[in-house]
Amino acid sequence: MSMSEEKSLEFLIEGGSATAGPPIGPALGPLGVNVPAIVEAINKETKDFSGMRVPVKVIVNTRTKAFRIEVGTPTTAALIVKEAGISKGSGKAGSEFVGNLSLEQVLKIARIRLGKSLAKSLKDVVKEVLGTCLSMGVRVDGKNPKEMLKEIIEGKHGELFKGTEHH
DSSP states (O other): OHHHHEEEEEEEEEBTOOOSSTTHHHHHGGGTOOHHHHHHHHHHHHGGGBTSEEEEEEEEETTTOOEEEEEOOOOHHHHHHHHHTOSSOOTTTTTOOOEEEOHHHHHHHHHHHHTTOSOSSHHHHHHHHHHHHHHHTEEETTBOHHHHHHHHHTTTTGGGGTTOSOO
């Protein structure tokens, strides 16, 4: 019985910039909930992802009108675009680089993605992020991501991963 009382809606919104307009307002309006309150809650939960598209799930109890919000994680590509301050990846990745991230920024992205990734350790997620950098034409510390990947596999930059190997 209680299953039918919950309605789940999913939106892809720009972090911190949800409005009561489409797609959110028209979808939630018929449920008789406080749309501005939901929009405000979404923006509070997603403000760290401004400039990025974030998947958001709104679960509404149609009887009590109570709601909860589950914020997904932006894609690795969206996080790289944001951190590198570029508009999009290179069309000719491999031959043309459009941006550069510091290894610290790569780590920051890896930490955000860690919970969502199937990788076992931060180091493995960093490798995934470097792979995405490569496919997008984004250098890391001014180097080709392949080079950085090789350094990490060889055990350089090990101090960055101290205490992160088991979680």
